[in-house]
Amino acid sequence: MDVNTIISSLNDAQRLAVSAQPKPVLVLAGAGSGKTRVLVHRIAWNIQVNGASPHNILAVTFTNKAATEMRSRVEDLLKISARTMWIGTFHGLAHRLLRRHAKQAKLPDAFQVIDSDDQLRVIKRLYAGMNIDDSKWPPKQVQWYINAQKDEGIRAKHMVETGDVFQQQMIAIYKAYEEVCERSGLVDFAELLLRAHEMLRDNEDVLEFYRERFRHVHVDEFQDTNTIQYAWLRLLTEGQDNLFVVGDDDQSIYGWRGAKIENIYSFQKHYPNHQLIRLEQNYRSTGNILKAANHVITNNDGRLGKELWTESGLGELISVYSAFNEQDEAYFVVEKIRQWVSDGGLRRDIAILYRSNAQSRQFEEKLMVTGTPYRVYGGLRFFERMEIKNALAYLRLISNRHDDASFERVVNTPTRGIGNKTIENIRLLARAQGASLWRAAELLIAQGTLSARATHALKGFMQLLARLEEAADGQELFEKVKVVVEQSGLIELYKKEKGDKGEVRVENLEELVNAARLFDFDVENDENLNELDMFLAHAALEAGDAQADEYEDCVQLMTLHSAKGLEFKLVFLVGLEEGLFPSQQSTEEAGRLEEERRLCYVGITRAMQQLYLTHAESRRLYGKESYPRQSRFVREIPAEYVQDVRIRANVSRPVTAKPRSGLAASSGTFKLGERVKHAKFGEGVVLQIEGAGAQERVQVNFNDVGLKFLMLSYAKLERL
DNA sequence: TTGTTCCAGCTTTTT
């Protein structure tokens, strides 16, 4: 392939970045400016021009999705396999390092990766032994504290007591938590990063090996790195000057979970010989959208500075809609969606973006009654489901009997008569002996101090595991999973569960077997590692998607955070109200407001063609009615880029001053969501009912003519 | 052991 193909399709700034001399490079890439493109082409350049072999390439991202995309785009461009390149997430790559060098990292070969849910359970379990009141020390808060320390590279032993009671307690729990993880061979997400950093730092030969190997290091979303991630990058590239980072300080929205926007500023200090390149040409949005975004973000201080521009035209003005209340806001959005679709637009090009998940319900309801397919992002993912985690716990115990977290999880699931009392006895002994729960259970049985029934039940569990292990021995991975799913009793348990829930769970378990069948061991493995352990780690590190039906043409609903990196032709930014967005908490703390503003910037720049900003003049939140002011972010957009949407004939606005009091879930004749027929307008769905008696009127969404208000005393409506 | 009731909590989320 000739070099020209790598750079000919790029604009000047992109080309400058891709072909930069081998030295530290910071690419400030605005939204929609071709950031991934630059990274992919830079990798190609390093191979084609700088003479690197794929083996010499390291590329780090934050999400599995980004890593997968980068890998496939590199392969498409270079027409070679990217298999020997290390392209992955910080956590995935740290995990790989730890598997390869478990001994140097002082980890057992069969160490298990736990997700945050598992981590929380481990912490909760500590409380019993330490006599800690969980209402005084919320486990969630403790988890957060521990992870925050690890993200900063601080271990319990490093912490200096200040005499502060809170801090003292935190250190005590942190210490105990580290001990349990150590004993059970458990590694949480933050630990992956910290451990990988320590392993490299303390093993000169290993570090040298990787410094030599990774001649080119590429980092995506650099503004989202935390302290330990940046430290890891610096360690790995020290003396090599080969760090190529891409990021956007204006899109840093994860400060609240440890991301350090400062890293992007420190980079310039740490590498005085670095080259800074700005990508400002945007290929996504119209001029009006970009100008609005630029204006909003200039209200932040201390930016590196960047102004997006486009060669395409101004496009349509941004529409601002002041809804009467949150119901009206949802009606409005759904009506606009209906118009878009009836004009031939695709639903998958539409996104409704909100600040907090709680806001989605309003829209879901309205989309439901109008029969509009939609998809809500977020929520439980495949490997996070209870039934899946239970099955995985059995698999983990097969691999390692001393995994206490898994032991506790399934020792009595399905119920087999091992009650709290018995488990408490096991815990007690385990603690006294400093042994695992499994070992303690064995000891208890040997002692013969348990009741006959409990002994029998416990033996039954231990024999079950022995049977599972035997049946799984020597089998293919998916056969092993199948054995566990079928013989653990989980299927029977969920079959008994009433409703569709149990059915779905059984299906999910079957899907787990399938996932094991599809698991591509070779991709994850470059050493002689245990396939089952790799599958378990994969389950923790890549929790899978929430919903599968990506192929249906759906309206997309998600938080602003999860919208980062995506683009849609039509975007609704909803709930633009003070207290909601920016959220209450962030208006009270300085600094945090700027992050909210960046979030708004992210939201605006998702839109390609049309952007609607909506807010409600009255909103029910946490059961209380509030009358929020329009968000300051809307007012930060100059009037010339904005148009107010006036109430149109077919967009309803309740006529009474206080329509709430008149709203009802059902009238004497009709219910919300009911299908009705009108002589002239045809068929439709009842969306709203207000008033009573002769004043009673209903709002109906007709298939043909859209939304109409009808006085019940006049209109002849028929129930269908 | 299961079903019920009560009560706290309530941004954002990936790994």
Add this chain to the structure above:
DNA sequence: GCTGGAACAA
């Protein structure tokens, strides 16, 4: 005002 988890009773 709703939800999920924990405490309680049967």
